[in-house]
Amino acid sequence: MRKIYLHKRFDSFDNMVSSNINSNPFMPSFGRIPPMVLDQRSVMDNYLLRLNLGDAKYQTSLVYGVRGSGKTVFLLNVQRNFEKEKKHYFVRLNLGQGNLLFQLLSNLQEISGTNWSEILKSVQEINILGNSISFQDAQNDVPINYSVVLQKLLTKFKARGISVLVGIDEIEVSDDIRSFASVYQTLIGQDLDISLIMTGLPSRIFELQHEKTLTFLLRSNRIYLKPLDKISIRENYASAFEKGGKKIDPLVLDRLVDSVRGYAYAFQTIGYYAWDQSEDYIDSSIADGALASAKSDLYQNAYEKLYTEVSDKDRELLDVIASAKKEKVPISFLLDKFDNRKNYLSVYRARLLDDQLIFVPERGYVSLALPFFADFIVWYKERHLLD
Structure with a gap:
């Protein structure tokens, strides 16, 4: 069982300020941990606690939220807190680098601190062939796939009390993620000490969970990074x-x-x-x-x-909401603009709600969720000379 001591929380803002009172405590850049992180601590503690208790649901977790909601920060904080304990290793995989399975294999080999001849006693040489590996022993060329190699390596890790948490940021469906998820599902079925946490936009998480080869992810834990209090x-x-x-x-x-x-x-x-x-x-x-x-x-x-990666129909609805120039836009206004096509409006309204670009402030109304987003739409259309 993993040992994660939850009294070791995030570094406090008080300590940061006292160490350098003139430093700007706010960090608007992406991909780094700001000195001030709001409203993630309780979610973080619960996640680590459940992971520590071996809760099968939390072995695979999906973190979702609109772009800029703090998903990458959450993942970085998971890494920092997970690795505070000995024999806890966080492996971050990068979709842009391709071949996630080989990335995982390379990281685990580095963690093991051994070469392949020590991990697999008969191995003399390893050749990478697509999504497989072949190795040569003294007499024969024997093909071996990632699932087998990773299973052997993680079995040795488990015997040594090593826990591995894999993190993937900004996930999206691809052949690479399908191959990775298939092998990962096999590994967790072998009761090996490997867990997975992935972040993504709400629409991408939905696509991932409903991909026909990845439906096992429907049973995974979902962590919603809600708006700040x-x-x-x-x-x-x-x-x-x-x-x-x-x-x-x-x-x-x-x-x-x-x-x-x-x-x-x-x-x-x-x-x-x-x-x-x-x-x-x-x-x-x-x-x-x-x-x-x-x-x-x-x-x-x-x-x-955010605006350009949604569909044309989604943008059409966003444009109409922005055109109302009201904080709360009546559904009746939208129906009038869409010629009372209730079903049409309902579909795209639901999509934008899932993407967290709009919300329902009260029954019969919708509002844009992000600050200055109506102003942005006007700015964007003027900049690109759109009607």
């Missing part, structure tokens, strides 16, 4: 600015908090510019500049990708 946003902004020696007008603070709309990337970006563009006081003019800079980052670093 407004109270938590306010408390963390106030604490960060206070400890950084920056006073902020209460009404300006409320404006920054409201502008975040629960979006993790916006929290980091708005906080970063409010800090960076101020000296010792954050007033309304500082907020104006910070929000303008944050909007530019949101548009180019997140929203353009």
Whole structure:
């Protein structure tokens, strides 16, 4: 059984600030762990606890959320916390590098600290052939597939008390992931100490789970990175600015908090510019500049990708919602724009809800989920000369 000591939590923000009070505590860049991470701790603790208890459902977990919701940060924090204990190894695989099985095999060989002749006593030479491996012994060429090699290696790991957690970020369906998942399913069926955590956009996770060769993933644990809590946003902004020696007008603070709309990337970006563009006081003019800079980052670093990767019909519905120029858009308004095609509207409304690009603030209404997204749509259409 794994031993993960849950009292070892994330490094506290208090410690970070005291070590360098002048450092900007906000990090809007992707792919790194910001000094301030909101609303992930309880989810992290529960995940690690269940993994530690050997809960079969948590052996395979899927983390999903809109782009910029903190999926990569969550994965990096999983790695950092998992590897705090001896004989706990996190193996991160990269879809862009191809051949996930060979990546896994290479990482496990490195972890073992041995060469192949020690792992497989008869092995003299290994040749990579597509999704298989062949090795030569003293007398014969004997083909062997990844499943067999990985099973032998992980069996040795289990005997040594070694736990392996594999992580894949921004997953999508491909032949490579199908091959990997097939072998992984075989390995967990052998009761080997290997677990898997993958992150992805909601639509990609849905496609993955409903791929006909990957339906076993329907039984996996799903971790939804929900929008940040407004109270938590306010408390963390106030604490960060206070400890950084920056006073902020209460009404300006409320404006920054409201502008975040629960979006993790916006929290980091708005906080970063409010800090960076101020000296010792954050007033309304500082907020104006910070929000303008944050909007530019949101548009180019997140929203353009989000908007262009949904279907034309999804974009059509987003455009109509934005055209209403209202915080809450009545369904009746949408029906009127779509000639009362209720079934048509229901399909694409459901898709955008799943993608977390809209939400239902109350019965009979919808709203855009992300801050400044209606402004972005206008900006994008003007930039690309769209009607």
